[in-house]
Amino acid sequence: MKRAAAAIGLLLLFGAARLPYEIHLTRLQRAAGFRTASLDLPLREKVGQMGFVAALSGFRSLVAAVLWIEANNAWQNVEWGRMAGLFQTVTTLQPKSILYWDMSAWHMAWNASIAAFEDKSQPSEVLRRRAERQYWEVGKKFYEDGLRSNPDSANLWEKLAILERDKFDDHSSAATAFATAAGKPGARPYLRRMTAYEVAQIPGREREAYDTLKALYDEGPGQRVPRVITLLKELEEKLGIPADQRIKEGH
Amino acid sequence: MNDRAPIFSPTRISALAWNTLTELTRLKIFYFLLIFALLVIGNSFFMAKLTPEEEFQMLKDISLGAMSIFTALIAILATAMLLPKDLEDRTTFTILAKPVPRYEYLAGKLLGILLLLGISIAIMTALFLAVLWLREQGAIEEIRAAFTQKQINAEDLMREIASIQAATFNANLAPGIAIIFVKAALLAALTLMISAFASSAIFTMMITIAIYFIGHLQATAREYWLEGMDIRWWTRPALALIALLFPDLQAFSLTDDIVVGNPIPFALFAQTGALGLLYVAVYFLLACFFFSNREL
Structure with a gap:
C-alpha cells in the first residue's frame, strides 16, 4: 500500500514537473499548424x-x-x-x-x-x-x-478565383483572389497575368489593367503571351495611348 | 581478483534484449506484417477511380494510420505478455538467480521490445515507400504516355510530373514515422511499468488500453483545468488528476497533419521526441521501483 501511494505520488510529481513543458509544446505545435482540428x-x-x-x-x-x-x-x-x-x-x-x-x-x-x-x-x-x-x-x-x-495556400486562392470568374462571373472578386494567390508562396507564374485579365474586364478599371499589363509586357518575352498583347492593344485604343508609347507587336 | 558482478552491464542487458527479441519472434509477432502488406497493396482496389493526388493521399493516410495502430498494438500486447510469460516459464527465476539486478532484467526486456518495434517500423516503412514509389512511377508513366500521344504539351508534362512528385514523397514523412516510433516506445515503457506490479497480462492490457484513450484526452482535460472553463468545482480536481497522472498522447499524434503536407520544424520535432524519451525514462524508473521488491 505504501509503495502504491509512493508510486502515485511520484507520478503526480512527474506530472507537475512536465506540465509547463507540455503547455509550451502544445502552444508550439498549434503555432506550427498541428492539433488544429x-x-x-x-x-x-x-x-x-x-x-x-x-x-x-x-x-x-x-x-x-x-x-x-x-x-x-x-x-x-x-x-x-x-x-x-x-x-x-x-x-x-x-x-x-x-x-x-x-x-x-x-x-x-x-x-x-x-x-x-x-x-x-x-x-x-x-x-x-x-x-x-x-x-x-x-x-x-x-x-x-x-x-x-x-490562408497561405496559393492553390486554394487560385481555385476560388476561377470559381468567381467561371461560375459567378464576378471579375472583381476573381481579380482580388488571383492577386492574393499571386502573392502567396509557391504561386504559379501566370497568376499575375490572370489578375490583369480580370481587372481588364471590370468597367472603370481600364487604366489599372493597362498599367499592370504594360508592366508585365515590359518584363520581357516571357510575359508577352498573345492575350497580353491583344488586351494591351484594345486598352491602348480605349484609353487613347499616344502612338509612340504603344507596343510594337503586330504593327 | 574482484569476482563481483558489475552493477551495470551493457553486455548482460544486450543479451537479455536479444533473448527477448528472439522470444517475441518465435511468437510469430511479425505475421502482422502480412496484414500490413495486404492493407497497403490491397487498398488500390478502392482507389481505381481516384485522381493520382487523391490516391497518394489515401495511401499515406492508410499506411501511416495502420503503422500507428500496429505499433501501438505490438507495444501494448507484446510488452504486457513479457513478464507474466517469464514468470510462468520460470525463466525469471533462472535469470534473477544469477547476478543480474532486476533493473537490468527490465532494461533488457524494454530494449528487446524497442528493437522489435524498430524492426517492425523499418519493414513497414520500406513496404510503404516501395508501394508509394511504384504508384508514383505508374502515374508518371501515364502522364508521359499522354505527352507521347500529344494530348499535353511539354510545359504541362513538367508541371504534372512535379505535381505528382510533390504529392508522393516529402521529407516530413521521416520525422512523422520517427514520432510513431517514439509514441510506441512510450506505450511500451508504460505497459512495462504497469506489468511490473500487475497480477496478470490481461489486467496490464486493459489498464494500458484505458490509459491510451485517456491519454489522448489529457490535453483537453489540462486545458479545462488550467483555463478555468465553465465547469463544476468538483470536476476541477478530477481534471487536474487526469492531467498530472496520464501522458499527453495527442502530443505524439502529429502524423495526422504531416501526411497532408504540414511541415514539422526540426526544433518542434526534437522537443516532441525529447518529451517522449523523458516519458520512457520515467516510466522505466517507476517500473524498476515497482519490480524491485515484488514478490516473485
Missing part, C-alpha cells in the same frame, strides 16, 4: 461513435481517408447531398489538407451544380438554376473555409 460534438454526430473514438485516439487521418473513399462511392452513386456531408466531415477532420478542400469544392461547384442543372426529374428551369447556384455557393464555402485554415 476541432473534435467536438457536431463531429461526433457526423462520424458516429467508433469514428469519433478513432479520431480522438490519434487516427484522424485514417478516419478521414475512409470517409473520403465513402464520399467517392457516393459520387459513383450520384448522391450529392451525402457527398457534401461527408466532405464537411473529412475537411473538419483534416483542415490542413489542401487536397480535401479543393476536391470537395470542385465536386460541389462543378459536378454537383451541373448535375442539378441537368436534373431531368425537375421540370422547372428556374428551380434547376437555383439548385445549380446553391451548389456553386456550397463549393465557394468550401474554398473560403479552406482558406481560413490555410
